[in-house]
Amino acid sequence: MDSSLLEKLAARQAGICFYGMAPPKAATPAGELPGIVTRQLERLGPLRLDGLIVYDIQDEGERIAAPRPFPFLPTLDPETYAHSHLAELHLPKVVYRCVNRDTPQTFGRWLDDVDRSSSPRLAVLVGAPSQSARIGLSLTDAYAAARERARNLILGGIAIAERHSRRQDEHLRILAKTAEGCRFFVTQAVYDVTATKSLLSDYAVALRERGEAPVPIILTFSPCGSEKTLAFMKWLGIHFPRWLENDLRLAPDPLASSLALCESIFAEVWDYARDHRVPLGINVESVSIRKAEIEASLELLRRLQRRMGT
Amino acid sequence: MDSSLLEKLAARQAGICFYGMAPPKAATPAGELPGIVTRQLERLGPLRLDGLIVYDIQDEGERIAAPRPFPFLPTLDPETYAHSHLAELHLPKVVYRCVNRDTPQTFGRWLDDVDRSSSPRLAVLVGAPSQSARIGLSLTDAYAAARERARNLILGGIAIAERHSRRQDEHLRILAKTAEGCRFFVTQAVYDVTATKSLLSDYAVALRERGEAPVPIILTFSPCGSEKTLAFMKWLGIHFPRWLENDLRLAPDPLASSLALCESIFAEVWDYARDHRVPLGINVESVSIRKAEIEASLELLRRLQRRMGT
Numbered sequence: 001m002d003s004s005l006l007e008k009l010a011a012r013q014a015g016i017c018f019y020g021m022a023p024p025k026a027a028t029p030a031g032e033l034p035g036i037v038t039r040q041l042e043r044l045g046p047l048r049l050d051g052l053i054v055y056d057i058q059d060e061g062e063r064i065a066a067p068r069p070f071p072f073l074p075t076l077d078p079e080t081y082a083h084s085h086l087a088e089l090h091l092p093k094v095v096y097r098c099v100n101r102d103t104p105q106t107f108g109r110w111l112d113d114v115d116r117s118s119s120p121r122l123a124v125l126v127g128a129p130s131q132s133a134r135i136g137l138s139l140t141d142a143y144a145a146a147r148e149r150a151r152n153l154i155l156g157g158i159a160i161a162e163r164h165s166r167r168q169d170e171h172l173r174i175l176a177k178t179a180e181g182c183r184f185f186v187t188q189a190v191y192d193v194t195a196t197k198s199l200l201s202d203y204a205v206a207l208r209e210r211g212e213a214p215v216p217i218i219l220t221f222s223p224c225g226s227e228k229t230l231a232f233m234k235w236l237g238i239h240f241p242r243w244l245e246n247d248l249r250l251a252p253d254p255l256a257s258s259l260a261l262c263e264s265i266f267a268e269v270w271d272y273a274r275d276h277r278v279p280l281g282i283n284v285e286s287v288s289i290r291k292a293e294i295e296a297s298l299e300l301l302r303r304l305q306r307r308m309g310t
Numbered sequence: 311m312d313s314s315l316l317e318k319l320a321a322r323q324a325g326i327c328f329y330g331m332a333p334p335k336a337a338t339p340a341g342e343l344p345g346i347v348t349r350q351l352e353r354l355g356p357l358r359l360d361g362l363i364v365y366d367i368q369d370e371g372e373r374i375a376a377p378r379p380f381p382f383l384p385t386l387d388p389e390t391y392a393h394s395h396l397a398e399l400h401l402p403k404v405v406y407r408c409v410n411r412d413t414p415q416t417f418g419r420w421l422d423d424v425d426r427s428s429s430p431r432l433a434v435l436v437g438a439p440s441q442s443a444r445i446g447l448s449l450t451d452a453y454a455a456a457r458e459r460a461r462n463l464i465l466g467g468i469a470i471a472e473r474h475s476r477r478q479d480e481h482l483r484i485l486a487k488t489a490e491g492c493r494f495f496v497t498q499a500v501y502d503v504t505a506t507k508s509l510l511s512d513y514a515v516a517l518r519e520r521g522e523a524p525v526p527i528i529l530t531f532s533p534c535g536s537e538k539t540l541a542f543m544k545w546l547g548i549h550f551p552r553w554l555e556n557d558l559r560l561a562p563d564p565l566a567s568s569l570a571l572c573e574s575i576f577a578e579v580w581d582y583a584r585d586h587r588v589p590l591g592i593n594v595e596s597v598s599i600r601k602a603e604i605e606a607s608l609e610l611l612r613r614l615q616r617r618m619g620t
Binding site for chain 1: 502
C-alpha cells in the first residue's frame with residue numbers, strides 16, 4: 001500500500017483527499033460487472049487521490065418516517081468490491097462496515113482476516129442508523145474488539161454536523177471515538193456551513209481545554225443536480241439552509257450552481273478550520289448514478305484540490 | 311425635512327443608512343440631560359446618515375422566562391426626545407411606537423398630532439412582544455387607523471430573521487405589512503447570516519411569484535464587546551451561531567472581533583441581496599451604554615458605509 005496516506009494520518013495532516021462510492025448493486029448481472037469496473041478504473045485512475053472510500057449502504061428506512069425517494073437495493077459486499085474487483089486501482093481503500101449487521105462472531109472472523117493481511121487496512125465502522133434499529137454489534141464493542149484483535153486496522157469514524165445542531169455534542173463523540181481508536185473522521189455531505197463551522201469550533205475549543213491534538217476531519221462534498229437528488233440527500237439527513245435550497249431549485253443549471261456552492265462552502269470552512277488549527281480533508285462523491293452528476297463530482301474534486309493547493 | 315430619505319424610500323433604493331438609539335432613561339436628572347444631548351449631537355452630527363432611529367423600549371419580561379441581564383428602566387418618551395431634545399439634529403427621525411401601550415383614543419390623538427405636522431413623519435409601529443402580553447391596540451388596527459387619519463405618516467415595520475428560522479413565514483409578514491402600508495423594514499441585530507439570507511431568499515421568491523417589487527430591508531448591526539452584552543443580546547432574541555459565540559468569547563479583543571464579524575456578515579448578505587434584487591440598508595446601534603461599545607458602533611457604521619459605497 002502507498003504509505004503516503006498512512007503518513008498523512010500519522011502526522012494528522014490537512015489536505016487528505018478521498019473519492020467516495022458505493023459498490024454496484026448486488027443484482028448487477030455478472031456480465032456487466034467487468035464493464036462497470038473498467039469505467040470506474042478509468043474515472044478514478046487519473047485523479048490524484050490519497051484513497052478510495054467504499055460505502056456500506058444500509059436500508060435506513062427505520063431512521064425516518066418519510067418514504068425513501070429511491071428504493072433501497074442491496075449492493076455487492078464493499079470489502080470484496082474494494083479489494084478484489086478494484087484490486088487494480090493502486091490506492092488505499094477505506095471500507096465502511098455496518099457493524100449493526102455483525103454478530104461478535106462474524107465481526108471477529110473479519111478482524112482475523114484483517115489481521116492476516118500483510119499490509120495495514122483502513123475501515124470506517126458504522127453503527128445502527130437509529131437506536132430502535134439496533135440489532136447487531138454496538139460500535140463500542142466493535143472498537144474494543146478491533147483494538148484487541150487487529151493491530152494493523154486503521155479506523156476512521158463518522159461525524160455528523162447536523163446532529164451537532166440538534167444535540168451540541170458531536171465534538172464529544174469525536175473525542176470519545178478518537179479515544180477508542182479512530183484516527184480520522186468523515187462527515188456526510190456538507191451543505192450547512194454554519195453547522196459544520198460550529199462542530200469544528202466546539203471541537204477546537206474542547207481540544208484546547210484538554211490539551212489534545214486534532215485528527216483530520218474529512219468533509220464530504222456531493223453535487224446536487226436535480227430535485228430528485230435534493231430530495232434524496234434531504235432524506236439521508238443532509239441539511240440544506242433554506243436560501244441554498246431556493247437557489248438550487250431556481251437555478252437555470254442546478255448542477256453547475258451546486259458545484260459553485262460546494263466550492264464556496266469549502267473555501268469558507270477551510271479558512272475557518274485553518275485559523276482554528278483543525279486539519280481538514282475532503283471526500284467527494286455522487287449520491288446519484290446519473291452520468292452528469294458523477295462527472296460533476298470529478299470536476300468538484302479537482303476544484304477542491306486546487307483550493308487546498310494539493 | 312431633508313427629502314433624500316423620502317426619495318430613497320419612494321425609489322425603494324439600496325443603501326439607506328440609519329443610526330439607532332434609545333432615549334435616555336426617564337430617571338435621568340434634568341440637569342444631566344443637556345450634556346447627554348450635546349454629546350449625542352457631537353457623535354451623530356458628523357455621520358453621513360439618512361435618518362436617526364429612536365427606539366421605544368418595552369419591558370419584554372413576559373416574552374421569555376430567563377431573567378433580563380440588565381434591569382428594565384423606562385426611558386423618556388421617544389417622540390419627545392427625537393423631535394424636541396434632538397431638534398437641532400437636522401436628520402429625519404424614525405420613531406418607534408409600541409402600540410401595545412396605546413388605546414384607540416391615545417393612538418388616535420397621536421395620529422392627529424402627526425397629521426397636523428407640516429412635514430412627513432416616519433414611524434415604526436411595534437406590536438406586543440408576545441401573544442400573552444397583548445393588552446393594547448393590535449398592529450393591524452393601528453395600521454388601519456394610520457392609513458385613515460395620517461396621510462403624511464410614513465411607516466416602517468419590524469422583520470425578524472430568527473422568527474423566520476422557527477416559522478418560515480416572516481417573508482409573508484413583510485408582504486402583509488407592506489400591503490398595510492409599511493414602506494421599509496428594520497431587522498434586529500444580524501449575527502445569523504443563514505437566517506438572514508433565508509428570509510431575504512424567501513422574500514425574493516415570493517415577490518417574483520407575485521410580480522411585486524421589494525421594499526428596502528434595513529439590517530441592524532450592533533457591536534458585541536463583552537459577555538454581558540452577549541447575554542443581553544441573546545436575551546433580546548438575537549441568535550448567535552455556536553461558532554461565532556465561541557469566537558467572540560475566546561477573542562483577545564471581543565469588541566474588535568465583533569466588528570470584523572459584523573463587517574463580514576454584512577458583506578455576505580449585501581452581495582446575496584444584490585444578486586437577488588432586494589435593496590438593503592443599514593441601521594447601526596449599540597445595545598450597551600459603555601463608551602467603548604458606542605464608539606465601536608460609530609466605527610462599524612463607517613465601515614459598512616464604505617462597503618455599501620455610500
